[in-house]
Amino acid sequence: MTLMIDGFDLFGRASAYLVVTVLLVIFLYAYIVYLYRAQRKGLVDYEKYSDLVLNDDINDELLESRHNKEDKKRGEK
Secondary structure, eight states: OOEEEEEEETSSSSHHHHHHHHHHHHHHHHHHHHHHHHHHTSSSOHHHEEEEESSSSSSSSOSOHHHHHHHHHTTOO
C-alpha cells in the first residue's frame, strides 16, 4: 500500500526515518528546555557537577550531602 504525495511515499522507509528524526529532535529540545528551567529555578546546579570528573578521588569532599538532597525532595531548604 502506497500513498504518494508529490513523489514522497508516506508509508515508505524514508518517511519512517523522517518521523523518527523529527520526534527525536523534539525530545532533545524538550530535554534541553527542562535542564535550562531546572537550572534557572535553582532546583539543580549543574555547574558543580562539571567538576566531578576532576575531583573524583575517594578523599575529595562531597558535592552535596545526603541530608540536603532529602530536604530538597521534601521542599525544605
